Amino acid sequence: MAQIYIALYEDIIMRTVDLSPLYRSFIGFDHLASLMDAAARTDKxxxxxxxxxxxxxxxxxxxxxxxxxxxxxxxxxxxxxxxxxxxxxxxxxxxxxxxxxxxxxxxxxxxxxxxxxxxxxxxxxxxxxxxxxxxxxxxxxxxEALKPRKIEIGASKLLENVN
Missing domain, CATH: 2.60.40.790 (Immunoglobulin-like)
Structure with a gap:
């Protein structure tokens, strides 16, 4: 009987992952962190x-x-x-x-x-x-501001103004 409780306890521990230590080193990813927390929740x-x-x-x-x-x-x-x-x-x-x-x-x-x-x-x-x-x-x-845009490579106007 004790082995069943230990196996259930270990199963619960294995499913629970604490990601809070990662939040200290990721700046500006609050939205990603909240999504990961929401996904980790056991709400069915x-x-x-x-x-x-x-x-x-x-x-x-x-x-x-x-x-x-x-x-x-x-x-x-x-x-x-x-x-x-x-x-x-x-x-x-x-x-x-x-x-x-x-x-x-x-x-x-x-x-x-x-x-x-x-x-x-x-x-x-x-x-x-x-x-x-x-x-x-x-x-x-x-x-539009977030879409990738192509930057043409060519002669710079700054170089043309040099004496």
Whole structure:
């Protein structure tokens, strides 16, 4: 019995990684550190509703969520900083189920909230609900100031002004 507890304790220790000593030597990477902390947290994301994330092109993505039974007015999509939050709230389920008696209920009719961490400069372009699937189009829009630019090599104007 003691061996089981030791094995569980060692398993928990192996999963927990403390990255705080690295923060002292990385300056200006606070956002990266908070992302690593968020990824290391053991908060379990719910598995409902199921979803896919597709890479359509170099900077274009598509999230597809199976939200059968939800209508547009019951769904909410919000972005705040680099987090995309998709939630669904069924309207007054108790009033709807008064006369319904299920022999088998395999369709989940429960509220949900799912969060996605977005990379820098990733924007939600559109969202569509079609046949029980919610499609969210995302695109990375890099500002002109951050895009690489080519510097031409040539004669410097400073050298032309030398006597």
């Amino acid at each position: 994301q719910p598995s409902f509703p199921p979803y896919n994330i597709e890479l359509l092109a170099e900077d274009k993505y598509l999230i597809t969520m199976a939200v059968a039974g939800f209508v547009e007015s019951e769904l909410s999509i919000e972005t705040e900083q680099n987090t995309l939050k998709v939630s669904g709230v069924k309207v007054d389920k108790d009033a709807e189920k008064v006369e319904r008696r299920f022999i088998h209920q395999g369709l989940a009719e429960r509220n949900f909230e799912r969060k996605f961490q977005l990379g820098d400069h990733v924007k939600v372009m559109s969202a569509n609900l079609e046949n029980g699937l919610l499609y969210i189009d995302l695109e990375r829009e890099i500002p």
